[in-house]
Structure formats: C-alpha cells, structure tokens
Amino acid sequence: MQRALVPRDAPRTQEETRESARSADRTLGALGAGAAGALALVLIGVAASVVHLAWPSIRENGASFWIGATWDPARGAYGALSFLFGTVVTAAVALLLAVPVGLGVAVFLTDLGPKTMRRPVSALVELLAAVPSVVYGLWAALVLAPLLRDWIEPLLGATGLPIFRGPYLGVGLLCASLVLAIMVLPTIAAVTRDVLGAVPSELREGALALGATPWDVVRFVVVPHARRGVAGAVLLGLGRAVGETMAVAAVVGSRADVSSSLFAPGYTMASVIANEFPTASTELHVSALAEVGVMLFLVTVAFNVAARVLVRSRAR
Amino acid sequence: MTSNELEAVYAGRKLGDRVARGLASAAVLLALLPLVAVFLWIAGRGVRALSPAFFVEPIGARGAGMANAIAGTVQLVVFASLMAIPLGIAGGLYLAETRAAPLSRAVRFGTDILAGVPSILVGVVVYAVIVVQMKHFSAFAGATALAIVMLPLVMRTTDIVARTVPDSLREAALALGASRWRTAIFVVLRTAAPGIRSGCMLAVARVCGETAPLLFTAYNNRFWSESLLDPTASLQVQIFTYTMTPRDDWHAQAWAAALVLVTFVVVLNVAARRLVRAAEGSASA
Amino acid sequence: MPFPLYTRWAAEYSGARVNYQPLGSGAGVRQVSDGVVDFGATDEPMSDAQLKEARADLVHVPMTIGAVVIAFNVAGVSELRLTPDVIADVFRGTIAKWDDPRLAGANPGVALPAADIAVVHRADGSGTSAAFTAYLAKSSEGWRAEIGAGAMPRFPVGVGVRGNDGVTAYVKATPCSIGYVELAYARQSHLAVAHVRNRAGKWMTPDLDSLDRAARSALGRVPPDLRVSIVDAEDDGAYPIAALSFLVLPRDARERARAEALSRFVWWALHDGQRYAAELDYAPLPPEIVTRAEVVVRGLRAEGRPL
Numbered sequence: 044m045q046r047a048l049v050p051r052d053a054p055r056t057q058e059e060t061r062e063s064a065r066s067a068d069r070t071l072g073a074l075g076a077g078a079a080g081a082l083a084l085v086l087i088g089v090a091a092s093v094v095h096l097a098w099p100s101i102r103e104n105g106a107s108f109w110i111g112a113t114w115d116p117a118r119g120a121y122g123a124l125s126f127l128f129g130t131v132v133t134a135a136v137a138l139l140l141a142v143p144v145g146l147g148v149a150v151f152l153t154d155l156g157p158k159t160m161r162r163p164v165s166a167l168v169e170l171l172a173a174v175p176s177v178v179y180g181l182w183a184a185l186v187l188a189p190l191l192r193d194w195i196e197p198l199l200g201a202t203g204l205p206i207f208r209g210p211y212l213g214v215g216l217l218c219a220s221l222v223l224a225i226m227v228l229p230t231i232a233a234v235t236r237d238v239l240g241a242v243p244s245e246l247r248e249g250a251l252a253l254g255a256t257p258w259d260v261v262r263f264v265v266v267p268h269a270r271r272g273v274a275g276a277v278l279l280g281l282g283r284a285v286g287e288t289m290a291v292a293a294v295v296g297s298r299a300d301v302s303s304s305l306f307a308p309g310y311t312m313a314s315v316i317a318n319e320f321p322t323a324s325t326e327l328h329v330s331a332l333a334e335v336g337v338m339l340f341l342v343t344v345a346f347n348v349a350a351r352v353l354v355r356s357r358a359r
Numbered sequence: 360m361t362s363n364e365l366e367a368v369y370a371g372r373k374l375g376d377r378v379a380r381g382l383a384s385a386a387v388l389l390a391l392l393p394l395v396a397v398f399l400w401i402a403g404r405g406v407r408a409l410s411p412a413f414f415v416e417p418i419g420a421r422g423a424g425m426a427n428a429i430a431g432t433v434q435l436v437v438f439a440s441l442m443a444i445p446l447g448i449a450g451g452l453y454l455a456e457t458r459a460a461p462l463s464r465a466v467r468f469g470t471d472i473l474a475g476v477p478s479i480l481v482g483v484v485v486y487a488v489i490v491v492q493m494k495h496f497s498a499f500a501g502a503t504a505l506a507i508v509m510l511p512l513v514m515r516t517t518d519i520v521a522r523t524v525p526d527s528l529r530e531a532a533l534a535l536g537a538s539r540w541r542t543a544i545f546v547v548l549r550t551a552a553p554g555i556r557s558g559c560m561l562a563v564a565r566v567c568g569e570t571a572p573l574l575f576t577a578y579n580n581r582f583w584s585e586s587l588l589d590p591t592a593s594l595q596v597q598i599f600t601y602t603m604t605p606r607d608d609w610h611a612q613a614w615a616a617a618l619v620l621v622t623f624v625v626v627l628n629v630a631a632r633r634l635v636r637a638a639e640g641s642a643s644a
Numbered sequence: 645m646p647f648p649l650y651t652r653w654a655a656e657y658s659g660a661r662v663n664y665q666p667l668g669s670g671a672g673v674r675q676v677s678d679g680v681v682d683f684g685a686t687d688e689p690m691s692d693a694q695l696k697e698a699r700a701d702l703v704h705v706p707m708t709i710g711a712v713v714i715a716f717n718v719a720g721v722s723e724l725r726l727t728p729d730v731i732a733d734v735f736r737g738t739i740a741k742w743d744d745p746r747l748a749g750a751n752p753g754v755a756l757p758a759a760d761i762a763v764v765h766r767a768d769g770s771g772t773s774a775a776f777t778a779y780l781a782k783s784s785e786g787w788r789a790e791i792g793a794g795a796m797p798r799f800p801v802g803v804g805v806r807g808n809d810g811v812t813a814y815v816k817a818t819p820c821s822i823g824y825v826e827l828a829y830a831r832q833s834h835l836a837v838a839h840v841r842n843r844a845g846k847w848m849t850p851d852l853d854s855l856d857r858a859a860r861s862a863l864g865r866v867p868p869d870l871r872v873s874i875v876d877a878e879d880d881g882a883y884p885i886a887a888l889s890f891l892v893l894p895r896d897a898r899e900r901a902r903a904e905a906l907s908r909f910v911w912w913a914l915h916d917g918q919r920y921a922a923e924l925d926y927a928p929l930p931p932e933i934v935t936r937a938e939v940v941v942r943g944l945r946a947e948g949r950p951l
Contacts, residue, residue, distance in 0.1 A: 068541065072539070086469045088484070089481065093484060148390050171394045180598075192818065321675075324694060344472055
C-alpha cells in the first residue's frame, strides 16, 4: 500500500520538480480551505435564508410575535409564545427525568459498574442513541400514548396535583416529554461518561489509597472535578430536546396553547414547523413559521455554544 | 474513636457505596427499558409484516410493499454521502492541519453550531432555496438536505481524528522532502483513515433515520421514482405517514420498516465500532 | 380531500402515473401556486383573496362530492344526533361533557357518560377543515364570531392530528372522543357517525342521495369559475356538511407534456372515473356540473398555447 511520498518523474530537473510540487501543494491547500469554507457558507446560508424567509413576518408582526400567545393563521394572528412555552416545558420535564438517570448510567460506566458490564452497557446506550427519532415516534404514538392514557395518567391524576389535570388523552406535553427524555438520555450519558472518564486516574487512585469507597471517589473527587463538563452534557441534551421534531410531532397533541397541566396537548417550535409548513396557505403564514424557525435557531445555537464551551474547557 | 465507632463509620460508607452502585445499576436498567421495548415491538409486530412483497412491491395503491421506499432511502443516503463525505474529509483535514489559525477555529466552531441546528430547519431552507427554484420536490433536494446534516459530522470527526496523528509522523514525512499537503494526504489521512471511516459510517447511520429534512424536500412518492429530479419515497417518511393511520396492516408495515431501518443503523454502528477497536488493537500491537 | 378516490383513480387510470399525496389542501393550493406540484385539491373553493395571492392563475375543477362526518367513540353509543349549534359548541369547548343537557336533550334514551369530551381536529391545513368550518360559520353565529372558516382554523380545545387518517386513528383509539373526517375514512374504520340536523330540520347521515341533493340544490348559483360551496344546502333531503372536491390547477401550465397528461387524466376522471365514486363513499357529480367542468378543462393551456 505504500506509495512514494516524493514524485519521481525522472526527466525533470530538481528545480522544476520542486516548483511543481510547491504549486501542487498550494492547490491542495486551497482545496482544503475551500472545503472548510464551504461549511461556513452552508451555515451562513442556512441562517440567512431562514431570516430572509421570516422577514415579512418580522416586519409585519414585530414584537407581538414574541409576546403573543394567539396563533390563528386563518385570522392573521401570529403569536408564537405557546410554541416557546411548549418547547421549554417538554425539554425541562425531559431533562428532569433524563439527567438523574443519565448521570447514573455515566458513573456506572466509569466508576461504579462491574468492569465486565461496562463495555456492553456502553454499546447498548449508544444503540439507544442510534435509533432514529421517527421510530421512537412510531413507538410513542402506538404504544406509549395508549399506556399513558389508560394507566399512567389516571394514576398521576389521582394525586390531584395541578400539573396533572384534565382529560386523559395519552398524547400531550407529558407524552412528548417522556419521548424526549428517552431520546436525550443517551446524549447525556455518553457525554458525561467521556467527561468523567477524562478525570485523571491519579486523582481516583489517590482517593482510593486513602480508603475512599468508589462512591466516595465519585462524590468527592470525580464529579466536583468534572462539574463544568457535566453541565455541558446537560446543555447538549437540552439542545437536542429543543430541536427534536418527528417523535414530538407524533405525540405532542399539536395545539398552540399555554396550559398549566402536563396532560394538555401543546406544541413545540420544531413540531409546528413540521406540521404547518407544508400546508401553510398564505405568504405571511409561511413567513411566520420561518420566524418560529429563527426562534428555534437562536435557542439551539445558544445551548450548543454554551455546551461546547463547557465540555471543551474540561475535556482537554 | 473506639474501634466500634470506626467499624460503624466503615459500615455506613460501605452501605452508601452499595446503595450508590444499586442506584447506578437501576439507572442502567431504566435507560435500557425503552430500547428493549422498542426492539420488542419491532420484533413482535414488524417481523410478521416482512414478506417478499415488502421488499419487492412499491407502496402503490394497495400499500403492500416498501420496495420503493427502501430504494429511496438508499438513493438519498448515497447521494448525500457523495456530496458530504469528500467535502467533509477535505475540510476536516484542513482544519486539523491548520489547527490554530483563526479561520480554522471559526470554522471548527461553525461545525459545532451547524451540527446543533435542528434538521427541520435544514428542510425549510432547502425547500425555499432548491425546491421552489427547481419547481419540483426531488430526491436531489432531499439528498442535499441530508448532506447538510452530514457535513459538520464528517468534518468534525475528520478534524478530531486527524489531530490525534502524532506530529512525529508529519515531521518524518516533511524531512523526507514531502510537501505539506502531500504529507497531510498521504501520511495524516492514511494514518487517521480507520477513525475517519468509522466517523463517516456513524454519520451515514445518523442520516438514514433523518426524517424532518425530507418532509418538504424529497417529499414522498407512491411509485418508483425515475430520476433524481422526481420526488421519492423513503422508509423514514413512510414510517411517519403510516404512524398516523387507523389501519393495523399499515401499522405493521411501519413496524417492519422500522425493523429494516434500525437493523441497518445498528449494523453500521457496530461495524464502525469494530473498525475503531481493530485500529486501536493494531496500533497498540 | 378525497384521497381514497383519487388513489383509486390513479390506480385505474392507465394513461399516466399520478403521484397523489394526502398532504392537506392548504399545501396543495400553495404548492400549485409555487409551481412545485402540478395540481392540488381542496374541498372548499379558494377565496378571492387566496386566488389573488397565488403566484399563478388557478382554476377549479370539481371532481366529486364528499361528506364530512362527525365521528365519535363512546362505549355503548352508536346513534347520536347533533344540531349545528351543538357541534359548534362541542368543537368550541363550550360543551365539555358528554352528558351536557344540550347533548342529552337531542338524544333522549341514549346513555351518554359523564365524561369529558376529547375533541380531535386537524393540525395541518385541510379542505376537510375548510368545509367543516364553512358549514359551522354558516349555521352557528357563535362559531362565525369566534372562529370563522378556513383551512387551518384555530380550535380553542382538543387535540390536533395530521390528516384524515390521523384524526380517524385517534378517534378510533380514544374513548369519549369526537372528530370530523371524510365519510370514507369513518366507514373504513367502522367509526360511529352522528346524524346531523339539516336546514329543514331533518336528521341526516350522508349517502348517495343526500349528497346528490346537496349538490343539485346549488346548481342555480354555480358561478362561471365553478367556485361554489354546497354546505348547509336548502334541500330538505340534503346532508348539510357536503362539499364539492375540486382539483386546483394552473390555467397555463409550465410543461406541456405534463399538462396534457394531466388534462387527459382529469377528463377521464370526470367521465369514466365517476363510477368508482359510490363504492368509496363519494357521490358522482350531477351531469350538469360535469358539463360545466368540461368547459374549464377545455380552456386549459400550457406554455401559453391551448392544449
């Protein structure tokens, strides 16, 4: 497989060879720079086209878009607050459920689990991340939602808590939150595992030598050391929860509304675009959906940037 | 402290350790529950719907098969890969070789941002830029959307893997008279190849399941699509379509399609992992 | 939008392949105007404002007569009578329980449960919604004032689902639910369908005759561009939530070959295709309307020249 590193086109003089090598080198470098630049162009292009598409709505709706909760395309009312609300609620509930479990999985993989179990569990968690979101959507709509409607929601409803009120519909904010929890869990677990794994082993060994149990090591050494990275992992999960579309669209209940109950149907920014963009019939409606896209873009970029900063600064 | 008190402290800490281990194990079981559930349903419902017709007949009027959707997914992913992988590898290599340059840092940051952009937005943009301009939903538009999702993944992996190639190798090549970018291609890229290959496989696996960017780009098609400029069916979109139907036979088809899709994704994932492990093994040997 | 019938037509017609997707009519209509698809479909004609906003000069061709039915899923209840006001108030949320006196009043002897009504509506833009809300806006003042008519109305209560298929699936799966779908979908999934009181005060369910009479009662007021709504018809034997299903196409298409194929398909569907309507729970067009539609199809052009 080894090929000559230096071209051996014999008849040329050394000077010619060197010159052609130099110009070939410049060309290759330029190609690489061009490829890297293409990514920048794509990113800028995506951001610019969403804003461009949203422009009529930004001009027409102004601030009422960001503070209004009434979304009524038929009458030209475009308040996107309920989508922001639904996105925040489902993502928050999903994290509330996924973070403890995800952290548990991560410390199982780095410190507490039996050594022989770590590799297979790690592989399974990554499989969990690999299942396409549309498959989770299928499962959530046909299996999870009926389960919620017939068993779990009546149980929760019996607690009388105000966040568990209303008819048992199966689909709704709660169902969407559960699916999201399942989908962000592997992200949180895998990134946390990497961050915890990057904690220097001398620290662990030192603590163990002083008589600490593995749990003490996790509590007093590993987690404090990796705090920022763990926060980054959670933010990455949040970014994924906010942008998730298909599984949520299948079970969120698709209604632009702000409700205090998790049983109620709701809407998220991503799922309203999936549902309404293809069937929007006026320019302003299309544009308003693109503005929801701008909103979504800003939120996910903010989370991802913050997460990268936290994870990077620690993991290296 | 008496030895009894010490014993008590030790016992308490041991108990704490055991409880923590128990909780961690419980977390693992809880986390794997949905995976098991999804696989059970896929196996229970999907396998029965897998018949020869599933792989041979198009969706068509009777809704018996998925052949054109399978072909559509393959077609979309292949064309997306053709667009994204060469570009991503070239760009990633460039980033790795000019690692600290301001442009590289900016682009590297860009890969992180683009990787975090929800794919539904990519669909919206491709609809506005390609579909409306070309006046057709098309496999080409769908593949482009998938390529945009893939590009930052490939570029980032290449960058990361190429940066782990030891500088001593680069220096050796340069000392032999190889130019800088020849070194990058023939030494760095070749050394990093297994990692890059596995990263590409993971990127392919990821876009196999991407549905949101296809909704208004590749759209759907009940028939075989004849060219890249025709709208095309895909397993992903068809699963979503069948999810929202009242018919049990269509649900079964959706489970079967999920089985095919998940199998494919899992195989790619496992293969990618094997590849990395094999490379690590040979490197340490 | 009569997806089952259009699918059948596409299967029976040998002249060309018609890739018809049930995307919701709002979609079809905008995408025809964007030029992204060759034709769209809707159950309520586009408004003047919509036509004006469209980027292409669009024509309407009526293809068949469909019915929007109120499907429900209440254990032990197979017959339900609904007045227009009660339908409006259920879908507006003012009637929230199945044993509401106004529901019970119209249904003596029916054991309605003391449960919440789970309202199901469309989440995507749809001709079915357009026909349904056009009917409610015409027959209920409260609805007209609060919600109005359109392909994507804002429902104050309920769960939103994509497509006729989606609404049917959700009603079928959810106890104590109610939703509106095209007749064919309710029939195919064996959902119970409500009797709706028409203008003359009769309790009607859709069938060939009641749909035909709804269409015929509108014959006198069909405008030249054929955009006519047949909801809430005067005829005492008419089903009130009936709709003409239109194809929406550009008057002057971009690609000649495709336009020719499409116009042949439409011609075939208007004539030979009508016989498939009844078995799929749609009603064939009255000959008077077919004649009017022929005129529109003959007037289609492509690349600036007649076909």
